[in-house]
Amino acid sequence: MITAAEALVQGLSRAGVDVIFGIPGGVLIPIYDKLLDACQSGALRNILVRHEQGAAHMADGYARASGRVGVCVATSGPGATNLVTGIATAYMDSVPIVALTGQVRTSVIGTDAFQEADIFGITMPVVKHSYLVKRGQDLPQILCDAFYIASSGRPGPVLIDIPADVSVAPFEPVVPEGPDTPGYRPTVRGNYRTIRRAAEVIAEAQRPLLYVGGGAVSSGAADEVRKLAELTNIPVFTTLLGKGVFPETHRLSLGMAGMHGTAYANYAIQESDLLIAIGARFDDRVTGDLKKFAPMARAIHIDVDPAEIGKNVSVTVPIVGDCKTVLAEMIPMVKPREADHWNARCDDLKAQYPLRYKQSADTIMPQQAIEELHRLTSGEAIVVTGVGQHQMWSAQHYLCSRPRQFLSSGGLGTMGYALPAALGAQVACPDQLVVAIDGDGSFQMTLQELATGVAERLPVKVMILNNGYLGMVRQWQDLFYSKRYSGVDLAGSVDFVKLAEAYGAVGLRATRPDELVPTLERAMAVTDRPCVIDVVVDREANVMPMIPSGRSVDDMRFE
Amino acid sequence: MTHTITAIVQDHPGVLARVAGLFARRGFNIASLSVNRTHRPGMSRMVICVDGDQLTLEQITKQLHKLVEVLKVWDHVDDPVVQRELALIKVDADARTRSEIFQIATIFRAQIVDVSDRTVTIECTGLTDKIDALVRMLEPFGIKETARTGRVILVRGFQDT
Ligand SMILES: Cc1ncc(C[n+]2csc(CCOP(=O)(O)OP(=O)(O)O)c2C)c(N)n1
Ligand SMILES: [Mg+2]
Numbered sequence: 001m002i003t004a005a006e007a008l009v010q011g012l013s014r015a016g017v018d019v020i021f022g023i024p025g026g027v028l029i030p031i032y033d034k035l036l037d038a039c040q041s042g043a044l045r046n047i048l049v050r051h052e053q054g055a056a057h058m059a060d061g062y063a064r065a066s067g068r069v070g071v072c073v074a075t076s077g078p079g080a081t082n083l084v085t086g087i088a089t090a091y092m093d094s095v096p097i098v099a100l101t102g103q104v105r106t107s108v109i110g111t112d113a114f115q116e117a118d119i120f121g122i123t124m125p126v127v128k129h130s131y132l133v134k135r136g137q138d139l140p141q142i143l144c145d146a147f148y149i150a151s152s153g154r155p156g157p158v159l160i161d162i163p164a165d166v167s168v169a170p171f172e173p174v175v176p177e178g179p180d181t182p183g184y185r186p187t188v189r190g191n192y193r194t195i196r197r198a199a200e201v202i203a204e205a206q207r208p209l210l211y212v213g214g215g216a217v218s219s220g221a222a223d224e225v226r227k228l229a230e231l232t233n234i235p236v237f238t239t240l241l242g243k244g245v246f247p248e249t250h251r252l253s254l255g256m257a258g259m260h261g262t263a264y265a266n267y268a269i270q271e272s273d274l275l276i277a278i279g280a281r282f283d284d285r286v287t288g289d290l291k292k293f294a295p296m297a298r299a300i301h302i303d304v305d306p307a308e309i310g311k312n313v314s315v316t317v318p319i320v321g322d323c324k325t326v327l328a329e330m331i332p333m334v335k336p337r338e339a340d341h342w343n344a345r346c347d348d349l350k351a352q353y354p355l356r357y358k359q360s361a362d363t364i365m366p367q368q369a370i371e372e373l374h375r376l377t378s379g380e381a382i383v384v385t386g387v388g389q390h391q392m393w394s395a396q397h398y399l400c401s402r403p404r405q406f407l408s409s410g411g412l413g414t415m416g417y418a419l420p421a422a423l424g425a426q427v428a429c430p431d432q433l434v435v436a437i438d439g440d441g442s443f444q445m446t447l448q449e450l451a452t453g454v455a456e457r458l459p460v461k462v463m464i465l466n467n468g469y470l471g472m473v474r475q476w477q478d479l480f481y482s483k484r485y486s487g488v489d490l491a492g493s494v495d496f497v498k499l500a501e502a503y504g505a506v507g508l509r510a511t512r513p514d515e516l517v518p519t520l521e522r523a524m525a526v527t528d529r530p531c532v533i534d535v536v537v538d539r540e541a542n543v544m545p546m547i548p549s550g551r552s553v554d555d556m557r558f559e
Numbered sequence: 560m561t562h563t564i565t566a567i568v569q570d571h572p573g574v575l576a577r578v579a580g581l582f583a584r585r586g587f588n589i590a591s592l593s594v595n596r597t598h599r600p601g602m603s604r605m606v607i608c609v610d611g612d613q614l615t616l617e618q619i620t621k622q623l624h625k626l627v628e629v630l631k632v633w634d635h636v637d638d639p640v641v642q643r644e645l646a647l648i649k650v651d652a653d654a655r656t657r658s659e660i661f662q663i664a665t666i667f668r669a670q671i672v673d674v675s676d677r678t679v680t681i682e683c684t685g686l687t688d689k690i691d692a693l694v695r696m697l698e699p700f701g702i703k704e705t706a707r708t709g710r711v712i713l714v715r716g717f718q719d720t
Contacts, residue, residue: 129627184627307621
């Protein structure tokens with residue numbers, strides 16, 4: 001006989017989990033007691049965070065950086081509700097995490113018992129699936145299914161809510177043979193004839209573009225995307241979540257498209273006659289006004305989630321399947337294509353509309369800070385961002401060369417994502433350099449996780465682009481509300497250097513342009529704890545180019 | 560336009576909330592809903608009538624398919640089907656009007672299921688239009704209450720629904 005708490009530890013180990021992020025509470029003590037055994041035997045690393053939102057983002061950052069399922073744990077009631085933002089963030093960006101929550105005893109569920117929250121109900125709209133475990137003996141199968149569901153098909157968060165009495169009741173365990181999910185069978189292989197049709201449509205196109213999103217990352221399709229691009233010389237643009245799937249320094253790369261994408265990607269889209277969407281969902285941050293988006297283009301749409309195909313635009317060739325599998329099957333059917341006038345046209349656009357920003361002799365420009373970081377790290381760091389201007393500048397100026405290198409909350413746009421997700425990424429990739437590029441506003445939403453980073457000796461770098469503003473909101477007020485700045489001034493919030501030191505992390509500051517590189521170099525030398533770099537930047541720089549929300553390329557602004 | 564969708568689901572706790580929540584969140588309008596266990600243990604049948612165009616219908620069925628506990632979904636656009644709704648209608652009736660109400664019920668092949676000195680309760684099965692028509696015919700007598708079910712539907716012949 002074992003208890004569900006023991007079954008949980010066994011199930012986690014069967015699922016290959018080597019680390020969990022969380023905070024215990026009354027109803028979780030039996031589970032944490034069993035976790036201790038696994039930790040002491042070295043089978044599991046139990047990372048104590050400082051706020052459950054941090055646990056969820058860490059699990060998310062771990063998952064995005066490694067491709068493995070991230071696990072976070074929270075107690076009933078407020079612990080569980082604190083996870084919600086992190087779960088929703090993972091849901092919107094299709095990140096595989098499993099969230100384990102404690103729940104009050106089954107006999108008092110529904111009575112507004114102490115620390116009871118209906119987390120199963122609260123999270124229903126933001127999970128891929130969820131379970132309330134009613135009997136301990138169900139837990140082994142539920143765990144097996146949960147990890148399968150989280151990581152397969154279109155990945156996403158799965159929640160498992162475990163009442164206190166269930167976790168201690170003994171039962172005779174049965175080892176699950178494998179996932180048992182009769183209603184869930186993701187399509188992996190694409191339809192052969194549709195794939196062949198896609199190859200024909202590609203051959204007919206004069207001005208094709210590859211449009212690559214986060215689905216290509218989760219499917220591990222980077223090699224196939226590159227093969228297809230090079231075989232056909234089709235230029236490539238990505239979404240925010242697709243950054244790095246195709247090397248951004250490649251001659252065929254047009255960088256990121258959309259609201260703050262490169263002008264040349266956006267112009268190329270308008271001239272294109274075929275978009276080949278690979279794991280991308282025609283999100284409004286990419287398309288703007290749908291009626292005016294890519295007006296001449298037909299579309300091939302490859303996605304593992306059938307509900308994304310045809311949701312926003314009508315598609316000539318819909319292919320439901322795993323991006324990597326579908327591309328691998330398609331590539332041999334595709335006719336090679338020499339670089340031609342269309343490539344020349346795209347190169348012209350690139351030359352004509354490079355990313356530009358105003359330089360300054362006595363103020364650090366935020367873009368410059370990112371470019372210096374890029375140079376210093378040889379473009380190899382794992383970059384994790386908050387949400388706001390700094391996020392868009394990072395996307396524009398930190399060119400990535402491999403998938404899982406750029407982690408950012410795209411769908412939900414969650415400020416506070418950067419630091420905890422960077423810590424999670426550092427846990428997943430201990431030998432890599434992990435840099436959070438954060439905003440002064442975003443950082444202050446989850447900065448308590450510095451304590452977690454110090455305790456776990458995680459050498460994450462946090463480069464704060466400190467403009468003393470909720471900069472992105474200020475930018476909209478600047479451009480669209482005649483500079484009536486309302487509720488955006490953060491000046492004088494806190495001394496980030498002293499703050500870092502108070503946590504036992506390293507704190508550094510760069511204020512003048514000539515201090516930037518030496519300060520970053522000093523930061524790179526820190527290897528045993530987090531390092532916060534307060535980069536005081538131009539206060540009123542704006543992210544350009546910009547296509548205002550819901551508008552089209554015709555309304556793109558350069559200043 | 561109203562579409563009828565059948566979903567066979569695992570009868571887990573919360574599955575109705577999940578389906579209803581999906582409709583609410585994605586802005587799909589449920590016109591009627593019926594849920595019940597099937598003869599197969601562990602499986603329930605949901606029949607959902609929704610308003611919307613072809614594109615909405617396509618999104619709904621795809622989103623329903625994505626729910627892990629949903630085993631099968633049909634949208635019944637091209638199927639030959641038998642479908643029924645049931646209504647109980649309580650009408651004001653006294654000795655003067657009772658027989659006229661009985662006559663109307665007979666024409667609609669509806670049953671009288673209860674009679675009191677001041678009311679008659681009629682049970683009617685059929686499609687929405689037929690029940691609506693009966694209700695209209697009964698309105699002049701004074702309708703006290705109506706209770707109507709959602710639709711149930713099966714594909715005709717050997718084919719499964
Ligand atoms: C949790 C959360 N609250 C509010 C917002 C709205 N919002 C988007 S960007 C932004 C400003 C971000 O400021 P900061 O982190 O300093 O970045 P900056 O734009 O200045 O680079 C705000 C408030 C959000 N995205 N997330
Ligand atoms: Mg700021």
